[in-house]
Amino acid sequence: MRIDVTKPVLPALEEYVEQLKDIWDVKWLTNNGPKLKELEAAITQKFELDELVLCSNGTVALTLALLALDKKGEVITTPFTFAATATAIEAAGCTPVFADIDPDRLTLDPASVEELVTENTVAIMPVQVYGVLSDHERLSSLAKKYELPLIYDAAHCFAASTNGISALNLGDMACFSLHATKLFHTVEGGGIVCHDPKTKEKLKRLTNFGISSPDSINLSGMNGKMSEFHAAMGLALLPYLDGIVDARKQVYDAFEERLKRVEGVRFLTEHFVDQHNYAYCPIIMEGGEPAVLDVLEKLQKYDIHPRRYFYPSLSEVEAFSQCKSNSPISESVSKSALCLPIFPELELSVIEKVCEVIGLVAAQNNAQKALK
Numbered sequence: 331m332r333i334d335v336t337k338p339v340l341p342a343l344e345e346y347v348e349q350l351k352d353i354w355d356v357k358w359l360t361n362n363g364p365k366l367k368e369l370e371a372a373i374t375q376k377f378e379l380d381e382l383v384l385c386s387n388g389t390v391a392l393t394l395a396l397l398a399l400d401k402k403g404e405v406i407t408t409p410f411t412f413a414a415t416a417t418a419i420e421a422a423g424c425t426p427v428f429a430d431i432d433p434d435r436l437t438l439d440p441a442s443v444e445e446l447v448t449e450n451t452v453a454i455m456p457v458q459v460y461g462v463l464s465d466h467e468r469l470s471s472l473a474k475k476y477e478l479p480l481i482y483d484a485a486h487c488f489a490a491s492t493n494g495i496s497a498l499n500l501g502d503m504a505c506f507s508l509h510a511t512k513l514f515h516t517v518e519g520g521g522i523v524c525h526d527p528k529t530k531e532k533l534k535r536l537t538n539f540g541i542s543s544p545d546s547i548n549l550s551g552m553n554g555k556m557s558e559f560h561a562a563m564g565l566a567l568l569p570y571l572d573g574i575v576d577a578r579k580q581v582y583d584a585f586e587e588r589l590k591r592v593e594g595v596r597f598l599t600e601h602f603v604d605q606h607n608y609a610y611c612p613i614i615m616e617g618g619e620p621a622v623l624d625v626l627e628k629l630q631k632y633d634i635h636p637r638r639y640f641y642p643s644l645s646e647v648e649a650f651s652q653c654k655s656n657s658p659i660s661e662s663v664s665k666s667a668l669c670l671p672i673f674p675e676l677e678l679s680v681i682e683k684v685c686e687v688i689g690l691v692a693a694q695n696n697a698q699k700a701l702k
């Protein structure tokens with residue numbers, strides 16, 4: 331059976347059907363309906379968030395957060411991320427500028443950001459890549475110094491926390507994704523966390539074309555609404571969340587135990603959180619791209635398919651070739667990074683096969699290096 335980097339989790343079918351019955355009863359299908367409000371309240375309460383607006387997906391969440399700023403210009407971000415971070419910046423009428431990543435955290439390096447701040451900069455958008463948290467203290471003091479909003483792409487850090495605070499509560503706004511491939515999902519979905527009711531109201535309005543009352547449209551928004559069917563999936567799945575994180579932790583621990591001391595492989599043991607979410611299981615191959623390709627090819631024979639998250643570095647893709655960048659570390663790390671399969675109930679035999687192949691490739695690389 332094909333093993334991919336992730337496998338979506340679903341609630342028991344009856345539990346989803348239970349949720350659907352309520353929708354059939356009230357016949358309210360979308361537009362800030364009761365299921366959506368219930369899911370917003372449940373997530374807000376679970377993670378003690380200030381204010382939350384759910385929307386149609388994570389890319390729209392990022393776009394709406396930027397639209398809410400009412401500023402057009404450059405947004406400094408990391409190129410070591412999924413394409414959506416940069417496409418959302420462009421969708422909001424802004425221009426991505428790629429600063430480099432910190433080699434330990436793999437998240438946006440504050441020093442590199444500062445080098446790229448100009449009078450055209452309108453926001454800083456770090457990405458909590460793999461659920462590893464950015465240096466929030468340094469980024470927020472930088473944001474304060476230049477009077478720039480700090481908007482997190484928190485797509486990877488649902489259920490992660492630092493010093494007892496949800497990672498979603500950091501920054502002026504934090505945007506997350508509830509896509510089927512993420513740790514927790516509503517099939518398609520996303521959300522924006524902010525810290526005051528006025529911004530929340532504005533974000534809500536932006537998800538609904540900017541309409542403020544039946545006869546008044548005072549913002550240029552879009553259709554960013556989450557439907558009742560999507561919210562229903564979230565409500566049915568939410569009781570499973572803690573179990574999902576625990577099950578992923580077991581898989582993660584099994585990989586860590588086997589890989590953390592393998593020469594030529596860097597396993598990320600520090601996530602700068604007090605509660606990690608185990609959403610991804612990345613490794614960095616010291617043998618670089620040839621080693622990564624070798625592992626992929628060897629595992630393909632067993633129908634096991636790790637993913638090159640994130641390759642290529644967005645600073646090197648055609649779509650963003652016009653964007654300013656200074657990101658050699660991102661470019662090098664993206665060639666060497668590989669995300670291993672991680673999802674609840676991944677079999678130990680698969681974990682062992684993956685580790686065996688990685689160990690073999692690393693040993694070959696180490697031997698070659700010793701010869702040089």
Ligand SMILES: *Cc1c(COP(=O)(O)O)cnc(C)c1O
Binds near residue numbers: 508
């Ligand atoms: C998944 C993801 C997004 C986009 O979320 P969608 O819900 O798929 O639109 C944005 N940023 C990062 C880092 C992601 O991994």
